[in-house]
Amino acid sequence: MRSSAIGSVLRLAESPGIIPLAAGSPAQELFPNADVLEVTDRLLRNDPGALQYGDTAGLAQLREWIAARNSTRLGIGSLPERVTLTHGSQQALDLICKALIDPGDVIVVDRPSYIGALQVFRLFEADLAPFPLADDEQLDALSSALRGGLRPRLLYVVPDFANPTGATLSLLQRQRLAELADRYGFFIVEDDPYGELRYDTDDGGALPAIASLSDRVLRLESFSKVLFPAARLGQVTAPAELAPILGMFKQASDLGNSGFLERIVLELVTRPGFTEDRVNAARLLYTERRDALVAGLRRYFGDKLEFDVPGGGFFVWARFPGGPNADDLLTGALAHRVSYVPGTDFYAADPDRGTLRLSFSGAGTEELTEAARRLYQAWAEGQTGVAP
Numbered sequence: 040m041r042s043s044a045i046g047s048v049l050r051l052a053e054s055p056g057i058i059p060l061a062a063g064s065p066a067q068e069l070f071p072n073a074d075v076l077e078v079t080d081r082l083l084r085n086d087p088g089a090l091q092y093g094d095t096a097g098l099a100q101l102r103e104w105i106a107a108r109n110s111t112r113l114g115i116g117s118l119p120e121r122v123t124l125t126h127g128s129q130q131a132l133d134l135i136c137k138a139l140i141d142p143g144d145v146i147v148v149d150r151p152s153y154i155g156a157l158q159v160f161r162l163f164e165a166d167l168a169p170f171p172l173a174d175d176e177q178l179d180a181l182s183s184a185l186r187g188g189l190r191p192r193l194l195y196v197v198p199d200f201a202n203p204t205g206a207t208l209s210l211l212q213r214q215r216l217a218e219l220a221d222r223y224g225f226f227i228v229e230d231d232p233y234g235e236l237r238y239d240t241d242d243g244g245a246l247p248a249i250a251s252l253s254d255r256v257l258r259l260e261s262f263s264k265v266l267f268p269a270a271r272l273g274q275v276t277a278p279a280e281l282a283p284i285l286g287m288f289k290q291a292s293d294l295g296n297s298g299f300l301e302r303i304v305l306e307l308v309t310r311p312g313f314t315e316d317r318v319n320a321a322r323l324l325y326t327e328r329r330d331a332l333v334a335g336l337r338r339y340f341g342d343k344l345e346f347d348v349p350g351g352g353f354f355v356w357a358r359f360p361g362g363p364n365a366d367d368l369l370t371g372a373l374a375h376r377v378s379y380v381p382g383t384d385f386y387a388a389d390p391d392r393g394t395l396r397l398s399f400s401g402a403g404t405e406e407l408t409e410a411a412r413r414l415y416q417a418w419a420e421g422q423t424g425v426a427p
């Protein structure tokens with residue numbers, strides 16, 4: 040296993056005085072502290088079982104709520120028995136590999152892809168086959184590789200506002216992946232922590248979940264980004280034949296999540312309008328932050344830095360067309376007290392070293408403008424060897 044890139048990134052971002060564009064952490068201003076305090080107090084006073092062991096697959100009422108929401112929001116007719124609550128969606132990746140991956144099995148991943156998923160897949164000694172999945176030509180290449188004998192066990196994709204690219208798969212791309220999974224018999228892991236964090240009202244709205252297009256999909260969602268990550272609560276909705284196996288591995292791993300935190304989350308999400316209000320507040324705040332970072336980068340870098348404006352999520356994925364290498368620039372950026380993640384670790388193979396991930400979720404608008412200025416200073420010093 041390689042060293043923990045995520046761990047070092049989080050440590051970096053937390054250093055005092057550094058504007059944190061490295062970690063994909065949600066805005067603390069959005070955390071529902073007062074609601075959590077009130078619910079905690081009520082639970083401890085009124086529910087004698089609040090601190091007890093619980094169902095190892097997760098609190099039944101919360102799984103029922105998720106199954107009902109899957110059907111109203113996503114058109115997936117899922118039953119609570121298909122839902123396993125996990126320790127963040129990160130644990131769902133681990134359980135899926137425990138259930139399905141033997142060393143040498145092939146997993147198709149995006150190019151680039153979420154570091155945390157690559158880490159898990161490598162831990163299970165999978166062979167990674169990277170294809171840029173939000174790209175029609177590359178999907179043709181995947182189709183022909185499958186026709187030519189590539190036999191993946193899994194395909195891992197973040198369909199909406201991906202980490203790190205911010206890209207979203209078109210309807211046709213979703214349909215093609217679903218058809219390929221059905222034809223060649225692999226499972227799709229559809230990881231969707233950012234789907235609700237959509238910022239452009241004129242983008243035509245949410246596209247269907249891949250899980251609504253094929254029965255061979257394990258769909259992961261997380262309470263981390265819209266609620267709070269310290270709940271460490273995520274879920275996997277799996278095909279009926281796989282769900283009991285994931286439940287068995289969950290039980291063997293940790294006997295279930297914290298039932299106490301599950302109860303707190305249940306109380307919150309079942310309040311009328313609670314989730315909608317949080318999503319709306321998050322959208323407003325993150326839209327401002329995205330726009331501030333994008334404007335700052337354009338102002339300072341002009342065409343020296345390429346990027347697409349993401350329609351949602353937490354990240355601007357950028358590239359220096361004429362250099363430098365983003366791994367090398369990091370030392371200078373940190374000296375100017377701004378952090379980011381060099382793109383290299385997001386690639387399963389052959390990294391494009393000019394790329395970097397800039398997260399706008401965890402800094403205020405003024406800080407983001409200042410971050411763009413500091414990054415530019417570091418870049419310009421690298422170009423000329425002197426301070427601009």
Ligand SMILES: Cc1ncc(COP(=O)(O)O)c(C=O)c1O
Pocket residue numbers: 063126127128129130153155197202230232260261262263268271272273
């Ligand atoms: C694509 C993706 N999947 C999974 C996770 C893990 O989230 P959780 O906090 O639910 O474990 C993250 C966190 O950043 C992510 O970006």
